Amino acid sequence: MGARVAARRLTKIYQDPSGEGEVFALRNLDLEIEPDEFVCIVGQSGCGKTSFLHMLAGLREQTSGEILVDGRPVKGPGADRGMVFQDYALLPWKTARANVELGPKIRGLSASDRREIADRFLTIVGLAGFEDRYPHELSGGMQQRVGIARALANEPPVLLMDEPFAAVDALTRISLQENMERIWANQKTTVVFVTHSVDEAVFLADRVVVMAPRPGRVDSIFKIDVPRPRVWAEMETDSTFNELRGAILRKVLG
Secondary structure: OOOOEEEEEEEEEEEOOOOOOEEEEEEEEEEEEOOOOEEEEEOOOOOOHHHHHHHHHOOOOOOEEEEEEOOEEOOOOOOOEEEEOOOOOOOOOOOHHHHHOHHHHHOOOOHHHHHHHHHHHHHHOOOOOOOOOOHHHOOHHHHHHHHHHHHHOOOOOEEEEEOOOOOOOHHHHHHHHHHHHHHHHHHOOEEEEEOOOHHHHHHHOOEEEEEOOOOEOEEEEEEOOOOOOOOHHHHOOOHHHHHHHHHHHHHHHO
16 A cells, blocks of 8 residues: 555745745645554644644645645645544534544434444443533533544545644643554554644654754654553653654754
8 A cells, every 4th residue: 555645735825924935834835644553744843743633624725736645636625634623622512422423423324323323432442331421510621522523524535634632731731642642553544643842743653754944844753662551650761762852852952
């Protein structure tokens, strides 16, 4: 099997808000991501990380170049890609179970099948017993777990995550990272994860892609040769982890 995700000479140009000229968010970006690979993308603000992810999701259109998923050009949103946003994006009038059931419902599954799928994925993300809670009854970290379960419930080959843990406190973030590492190990979906945190990227990824400052392009790629499963209590003293973290941080900071 070839690359699951391929970006070829991908370019995105925005009009300058001042009305004077154009801004290259991305210019001739080339990147391949293998099936079942967990790839984190890091870089300074404005380097095009989120623009790339949103084009891969089909939420924005590239100016030139192409993005392929399993050899097919991305023309818009599709069931082959699931998206997890930073702001949870849950429907506040629906329970956790009903939020997770949205995708299966759109696919026409029966009520009993939808319930089974939703409860299974809520259990996977550690929310068994919270199926009937509404978003306002859940902490930020729990709401994000519902968002992850909702994306996984469609069983997409590619899971896209846009700084999903940035809005929670430090201890919750550690818990979500460890939970995500376990989920990925069990589900084995392809994950493209955008983050500002080098620590988070090294903890989660098989490879970390460092983006160059605008115009965005791939500056360098680091293979993370740290055994799985990973837990933070062990990573803090792992020499390979710390060497990679330092090397990537230096590259990001330029």
